[in-house]
Amino acid sequence: MKNILELNNVNVSFHTFAGEVKAVRGVSLHLEKGESLAIVGESGSGKSVTSKTIMRLLPEKTSEIKEGEILFEGRDLTKLSNREMEKIRGSEISMIFQDPMTSLNPTMTVGKQIMEGLRKHQNLSKNEAKERAINLLKLVGIPNPEIRIGEYPHQFSGGMRQRVVIAIALACNPKVLIADEPTTALDVTIQAQILDLMRDLQQKTGTAIILITHDLGVVANLSQRVAVMYGGTIVETGTTDEVFYNPKHPYTWGLLSSMPKLNTNDKELLAIPGTPPNLLNPPKGCPFAARCPYAMQVCVDHMPDASDVTSTHKAACWLLDERAPKVEPPEAALV
Numbered sequence: 001m002k003n004i005l006e007l008n009n010v011n012v013s014f015h016t017f018a019g020e021v022k023a024v025r026g027v028s029l030h031l032e033k034g035e036s037l038a039i040v041g042e043s044g045s046g047k048s049v050t051s052k053t054i055m056r057l058l059p060e061k062t063s064e065i066k067e068g069e070i071l072f073e074g075r076d077l078t079k080l081s082n083r084e085m086e087k088i089r090g091s092e093i094s095m096i097f098q099d100p101m102t103s104l105n106p107t108m109t110v111g112k113q114i115m116e117g118l119r120k121h122q123n124l125s126k127n128e129a130k131e132r133a134i135n136l137l138k139l140v141g142i143p144n145p146e147i148r149i150g151e152y153p154h155q156f157s158g159g160m161r162q163r164v165v166i167a168i169a170l171a172c173n174p175k176v177l178i179a180d181e182p183t184t185a186l187d188v189t190i191q192a193q194i195l196d197l198m199r200d201l202q203q204k205t206g207t208a209i210i211l212i213t214h215d216l217g218v219v220a221n222l223s224q225r226v227a228v229m230y231g232g233t234i235v236e237t238g239t240t241d242e243v244f245y246n247p248k249h250p251y252t253w254g255l256l257s258s259m260p261k262l263n264t265n266d267k268e269l270l271a272i273p274g275t276p277p278n279l280l281n282p283p284k285g286c287p288f289a290a291r292c293p294y295a296m297q298v299c300v301d302h303m304p305d306a307s308d309v310t311s312t313h314k315a316a317c318w319l320l321d322e323r324a325p326k327v328e329p330p331e332a333a334l335v
């Protein structure tokens with residue numbers, strides 16, 4: 001089996017006082033062994049909800065997986081008991097979040113925090129766990145790991161703390177690592193270092209990575225494939241090259257147009273005007289229709305199916321229908 005993780009038609013809702021918020025609608029995705037997939041979209045697009053659904057980290061009382069399956073090595077995670085899920089979380093699938101300070105315990109040495117997961121999931125003796133913790137700190141590029149293992153999170157800089165978080169996430173050799181905006185809280189040079197580190201680690205450890213980000217710029221260096229989310233749905237997916245160099249969905253065009261370009265400084269950054277759809281009452285047609293400069297009547301009336309552009313590239317847009325007028329991406333969207 002090539003796919004380590006497969007989401008089929010996943011629908012997730014939140015029950016709120018205002019009504020049912022349909023946060024994720026019909027999401028299908030796959031992750032191959034050892035590959036890196038980026039899920040890109042604005043906040044509220046459903047990308048974090050998707051990742052938390054995989055980890056089963058959504059609040060049980062207020063959220064619900066309404067439909068769909070999440071197959072991890074063929075087992076449907078939506079059907080596992082909390083106990084079974086607990087065994088998978090942190091050992092076979094682990095997750096890192098945006099702000100390293102909130103994922104670390106300020107009152108515990110970093111060594112202890114790395115060793116905790118190892119002792120819990122891997123049955124190591126104290127000495128074995130310590131040795132492994134030192135090696136992990138070395139692996140993520142923390143100098144003097146023998147000393148730093150005894151220090152507390154506040155003694156580390158932001159970038160170094162995120163390295164510690166990555167070490168904890170990798171401690172049990174997970175098959176899948178989900179990184180939700182892992183560099184957003186860091187300054188630009190540190191961001192680049194952390195992304196380089198993640199790429200190195202992916203190559204060294206063979207861990208498959210799902211990178212969740214609002215920033216298309218961080219995708220190109222780390223991920224082989226990209227899924228673009230909008231309004232709780234996936235609007236385009238393809239290899240990174242396909243999505244960057246031959247984007248087909250107007251929302252992707254908008255994202256690419258709003259990305260700073262390296263080689264030019266004369267082009268203004270274009271924000272996409274308008275606001276995302278209200279998922280309490282999602283539009284019955286294309287979720288992007290209210291903001292799309294190319295919207296047609298059919299877009300408002302009917303949700304577009306995902307059309308194949310190539311065997312690896314799909315987009316859900318009526319412009320790909322053979323009856324639609326021919327539209328070229330705007331110049332600002334061309335990388």
Ligand code: SF4
Binds near residue numbers: 250290293319
């Ligand atoms: Fe725009 Fe219509 Fe395509 Fe939606 S389906 S992105 S509204 S052209």
Ligand code: MG
Binds near residue numbers: 043047048
């Ligand atoms: Mg988020």
